[in-house]
Amino acid sequence: MSIPVKLDKIDRKILEILQANAKITNSQLSKEIGLSPAPTLERVKKLEQSGVIHSYHAQLNPSKIGLGVNTFVLVSLTGHNKDIIEIFIEEINKIDEVIECHHITGSGDFILKIITGDIAAYQQLMLERVSAIKVVDNLQSMVILSTFKDSKVMPVPDGILK
Template sequence: MSNTLDKIDTQILDILQTDSNRTTKSIATELGMTTSPIFERIKKLEKEGYIKKYVAVLDNKKIGLKLTVFIGITLQGHTRSYLEKFVKEINNFPEVVECHRVSGNFDYLLKLVVEDIEAYETFIITKLTLLPYLGNVQSLIALSTSKETNKIDLSAVL
């Protein structure tokens, strides 16, 4: 069970991170190989967990979710059991797409994707502020987004 990625693997991952509908044949052609080794490498990358899943990326704005907001949160009480409960609640909100425990000026950083400012306010009032032990809440509203990808840079790990 080899555990490292070689050049070809990272090239495959780069391609699939950009477009996972590429055929094995077209990837093979690009990398100067035949379909079988490409196919087997992809299956291996999936099986060993380097590739977690394949997903469709939607156009948030086109769909009507025009606003991205980051929310920094500090909590007043920090008992372990409460933190777990807090995180669980937060993760269940569908408008929350990310929840990170962070070091720095906040305890948690959330990322939300919502329709508009109203939907954002509704979230704050009807969901977030109902959670107990909430300390400071600071919002960063995305006015524009020049880059937003989940394509990670593999050149660093080769």
């Protein structure tokens, strides 16, 4: 686990603004945080270089591109040794429809978030790709009926100050 980067109030404000609008210009960002453009850009670059800002992405509307079925899948593996876990991770990373994969505690070993166009595509994916991974023992699917919160904005804790 990495050590948290120390952030001051201005860094936290930059992170809050960039999470809300990553397309904001440096000039506008500098106005909103009360610094001139040069030190603002320097702070953003420092946040990027330190790994606090990991990447920038366009968030797509799934329904606008024909992706209408979202599911969570609880996966249990045939065992828990390093080789089995590595085989699973290697194979799951080859499946584009798996948009999240988390190693978890509890009744399963992994939880996946899968997105497909329709139920038929989901069924085919599960039968031909996911359940075909040789180290998969059991799968439990949960279809997402409605989503009421899907925030990509992370709270930046006050406790990590310079």
